[in-house]
Amino acid sequence: MEIRIRGLSKHYHAEGKTIKALDEVDLTIPASEIFTLLGPSGCGKTTLLRCIVGLESPDAGEISIGDEVVWSKARGIALPPEKRGLGMVFQTYAIWPHMNVFDNVGYPLQVRGVDRALVRERVAATLRFVQLEGFENRPATKLSGGQQQRVALARALVAEPKVILFDEPLSNLDAKLREETRKELKAFLGKLKITAVYVTHDRVEALALSDAIAVMRAGRIIETGTPRKIYFDADTQFVADFIGRANLVKARVRSQESARTLVECGLGTIACERREFGAGAEVTLCLRPEFIHIVPGEASGDNVVNARIDSRVFVGEAYEVELRAGAEVLLARIDPDSELDIGDAIHFRLDPAHCLLVSS
Amino acid sequence: MEKSRAQLTWSLVAIVGFLTVCPVVMLALGSFSQGLTAFGDLTFDKYVQAYTDPALLDVIVNTVIFVLGSSVLATVLALFLAYLNTRTNIPFKGLFTVLSIVPMMIPHLLFSVSWALLLNPTNGMLNTLLKNALALDAAPFNIYSLEGMILVEALLDLPVAYLIIAPAMASFDVALEESSRVFGAATWRTLLRVTLPVLRPAILAAFILGVVRSLASFAVPSVLGMPGRVNVLATHLYEMISLGFATDYGKAAAVGMSVLVTSVTLIYVYRAFTAESEKYVTISSRGYRPSVIELGGARLPLFAAVAFLSLLMIVLPVAVLLYTSFVPYTMVPSARAFAAMSLKHWHDVLDDPLSLLALKNSLLLAIGGATLGVLLSVFVAYVTVKVRTRASGILESLTFLSFSFPGIVIGVGFMWFFVQTPLYATLWALLIGYIATYLPYGVRPMASAFVQVHSHLEESSLVCGASHLTTMRRIIVPLLVPGIVSAWILMASMFIRELTLSVVLSRPGTEVLAVQILKFSDDGLWGKLSALGIIMIVISTTLVIAATFVGMRFKAADN
Structure with a gap:
């Protein structure tokens, strides 16, 4: 079900200062998609999620889920969380320690007065879905982190909510388990075709799980788009830098050509993916390390940059190298079995499609 | 909402x-007033009377000795027990839990009475036994003394001090000690230079709580102090309000103000120390495990000491009360005594x-x-x-x-x-x-x-x-x-x-x-x-x- 948010603001007052947790947020979350709110800590993403679910009251604006307005300052509507019919997975999972798995998962049905036999059946089906078949009578606190996470998911799903919300659900797991659980979650959500809102500060999680991502900063939504759009074709330097490792090079627009924008920078004249900037505009050229393909020796040609290896660090699957080209230092990766060493002259050719220009 | x-x-x-706040304010008002039912004009009379009382000096000296003596003894004993339990291979560690909980079930008043029954100078059971056994002229111990009060109060405050010190010692990051050993300090030196200083906030917190509790203690001074005319502030106050013809709540309030101010000040110092003690607690996330010190030949003698302490603190008090409740008058356990039980x-x-x-x-x-x-x-x-x-x-x-x-x-x-x-x-x-x-x-x-x-x-x-x-x-x-x-x-x-x-x-x-x-x-x-x-x-x-x-x-x- 579609979620529409209009002009949503929320301010906190602390130590005499006003913090804008949400600043006039407008957002439409499309139905049946996995939508991620991504941003650094304190950007307002969790506040936005808690406003959608009803655990927090905004200061202004309107939220509607499907056809129903659940919150509106102007119209005086404030539907409490228990009336919104949503499901949520909390960061701490919030598994009730005094109940077993069955009661934890069955709770949303029990409080709705669903018939006992039906509760039993639905809980069993949901547990089967999250691959915890037969876990009904286990005490919830005796499960592993990954299992608790699946119980929390089952509880969020069991009452067939209109929307399911995730508040950094993987951040409590260790790195290896997080990766496995992320894949599981992706598989579960892929089968469900449900509207899901997912909050995280982990860019890999966001890229891997989402159909669409909204990047937030300081209570505002900076940019919205598909993972590929956000990664390759960000509009702002903040988003380009936040979503992945990037070399940021100051540049000045020289001219616009049919499909390219030519810029002058410390690397020379570079043809980039076309962006509408006027000639002479100060911009930032954003180069992802994985698209700098190093070849030994010097060369010349369009978009070819000559450089020297300044430093080299072995990180296992690759060498991370720093390349000096004129006054610029660029980060790149080379194969771990490469013969190249510090001081060697190299060159690389930049594909204009991977030369992203963003406003400074 | x-x-x-x-x-x-x-x-x-x-x-x-x-x-x-009400009792504090009423105490303050009371101390400046004429009498319990008639407040009258504010006056300093009661302060003058209370603090020029020649008996007060003795009372204060007694109080200081009693409070400091029992708190030091309780803290040292607690430190000793906590160290043995958390850091050594002493046997029967369950006994320590019992030692820290069981005394809470025995009310202080009864604990004091049982020691009076055991060690009073006229017919205390242990005294009589020792006197007969060693053919002495007089009873070897007198519990109705400052020393006796200190001993009993210290045993009563011991569990509380233990419950503060033991967790601090258990959560002590052993790496601090290990590094001292690596840099060349021996066990004793490490104990004195590293272990005890790091535990200082917890130790001081236990000591100060001991001071507050013994300052407020009434059971021990009233049962063991008053018979020997050893008065501390608590019993001094009690005498003013309950004995004699002219009970004087005003004078009591005037003296009480000092006790209350001391106590409140100390408890805030205590709070500062416990906060600091929590700051000092440094368990790293890796599975920590304090290294256990092998006691070797000292293992059994040390255990015997702990067992003796348990006997003093738990078994003896309850046993003596139970026994006394059945015999017609105070008598040393004997065949005759058991025959006379009813x-x-x-x-x-x-x-x-x-x-x-x-x-x-x-x-x-x-x-x-x-x-x-x-x-x-x-x-x-x-x-x-x-x-x-x-x-x-x-x-x-x-x-x-x-x-x-x-x-x-x-x-x-x-x-x-x-x-x-x-x-x-x-x-x-x-x-x-x-x-x-x-x-x-x-x-x-x-x-x-x-x-x-x-x-x-x-x-x-x-x-x-x-x-x-x-x-x-x-x-x-x-x-x-x-x-x-x-x-x-x-x-x-x-x-x-x-x-x-x-x-x-x-x-x-x-x-x-x-x-x-x-x-x-x-x-x-x-x-x-x-x-x-x-x-x-x-x-x-x-x-x-x-x-x-x-x-x-x-x-x-x-x-």
Whole structure:
């Protein structure tokens, strides 16, 4: 079900200062998609999620889920969380320690007065879905982190909510388990075709799980788009830098050509993916390390940059190298079995499609 | 929601503020007034009278020696026991838990009485035994002395000091010691240069709590000090308000002010040390395991010392009371004594209307007081843990204030208040006084229960579609039940044995168990005293066992 948010603001007052947790947020979350709110800590993403679910009251604006307005300052509507019919997975999972798995998962049905036999059946089906078949009578606190996470998911799903919300659900797991659980979650959500809102500060999680991502900063939504759009074709330097490792090079627009924008920078004249900037505009050229393909020796040609290896660090699957080209230092990766060493002259050719220009 | 929370917070500030500030204010007013029923003009007369009293100097000297002596002894013993338990391979470590909990079931008054029965100079049982065995002319020990009081008070404060020091020692990061060893310091040097300094906040906290408790202690000085005319401030105050023809509550208030100020100051110092002690606790996330020191040949002698201590603290006091309740008069255990045993004292006590009244009153106060006290504690803990505004900070400080109250002084303060009201000489006066003085004992377990209830657990229930009422019933209350039960039992077991406040507030008709026992002690009716005392111990032990049982049941539910 579609979620529409209009002009949503929320301010906190602390130590005499006003913090804008949400600043006039407008957002439409499309139905049946996995939508991620991504941003650094304190950007307002969790506040936005808690406003959608009803655990927090905004200061202004309107939220509607499907056809129903659940919150509106102007119209005086404030539907409490228990009336919104949503499901949520909390960061701490919030598994009730005094109940077993069955009661934890069955709770949303029990409080709705669903018939006992039906509760039993639905809980069993949901547990089967999250691959915890037969876990009904286990005490919830005796499960592993990954299992608790699946119980929390089952509880969020069991009452067939209109929307399911995730508040950094993987951040409590260790790195290896997080990766496995992320894949599981992706598989579960892929089968469900449900509207899901997912909050995280982990860019890999966001890229891997989402159909669409909204990047937030300081209570505002900076940019919205598909993972590929956000990664390759960000509009702002903040988003380009936040979503992945990037070399940021100051540049000045020289001219616009049919499909390219030519810029002058410390690397020379570079043809980039076309962006509408006027000639002479100060911009930032954003180069992802994985698209700098190093070849030994010097060369010349369009978009070819000559450089020297300044430093080299072995990180296992690759060498991370720093390349000096004129006054610029660029980060790149080379194969771990490469013969190249510090001081060697190299060159690389930049594909204009991977030369992203963003406003400074 | 916000508004109702603010209302709740401020009404709690008003209630707790009344309970804790009222006796202090009344004590201060009382100390500047002419007399208990007529306040009259403000005057310094009572201060002049109280502080020019020639007896006061002796009393202060005695108090300082008693308080410092017992606190140092308790802290050193606690340090010794905690080190043995957490850091060495001493056998039967379960004994340490028993040592730290069981003495709490034996009321201080009865513990003191049992030592009087064992070591009084005229017919103390141990004294007589030793005198006969070693053919001495006089009794070798006299418990009715400053040394005797220090020993008994130290044994009473030992469990509390142990419960502060042992956890600090258990959570000590061994890497600190190991690095000292690596840099060339031997075991002893490491102990002195690293271990003890790092534990200093915990040790000082234990010591200061010992000072506060012994300063407020009334059971030991009244049973062991007064017969030998060794007065400390607590008994000095008691004499002013209960003995002789002219009871002088004004003078008592004037002296009490100093005791109260000292006590409140110390308790805030204590709070600073415990906060620092928590800062010092440095367990790294990796599985830590303190290295165990091999005691070698010292293992058994050290264990014997601990076992001897357990004998002194647990077995002997209960045994001597039980024995005394059956023999007709004080006599050394012998075939003749066992032949003369009867249930006479038990019959006397159970036929004594005053003892029965005291028992009834104490039970009423324990059940009613604990119930009301826990009810208040639930709200206070909720506000201090979950609301966190400036008002809730005030509430926390107010609650903590009563932790420092010396019972007898606060009793005098309450006396000044109750005498103006119809509550004077009713059980309500005692009930209000009990709750005011023991509120922290209810708030603490409730606060830790609330800390466990993460707000996500509550919110998650709302998102699942449950109303606030259902969330309360199915999530919050079940999670709080263990805290409620342990707070209730802790308060009830405090109230069943309460002495220091009761000796001031209790009037004919509102006698309680401890006051009745003290009366028997003053009259030397040891047999009746022991019988009534055993009844008190049984009630209090039953409560503690019930608490353990309830705790285990809830743990079992988790498994």
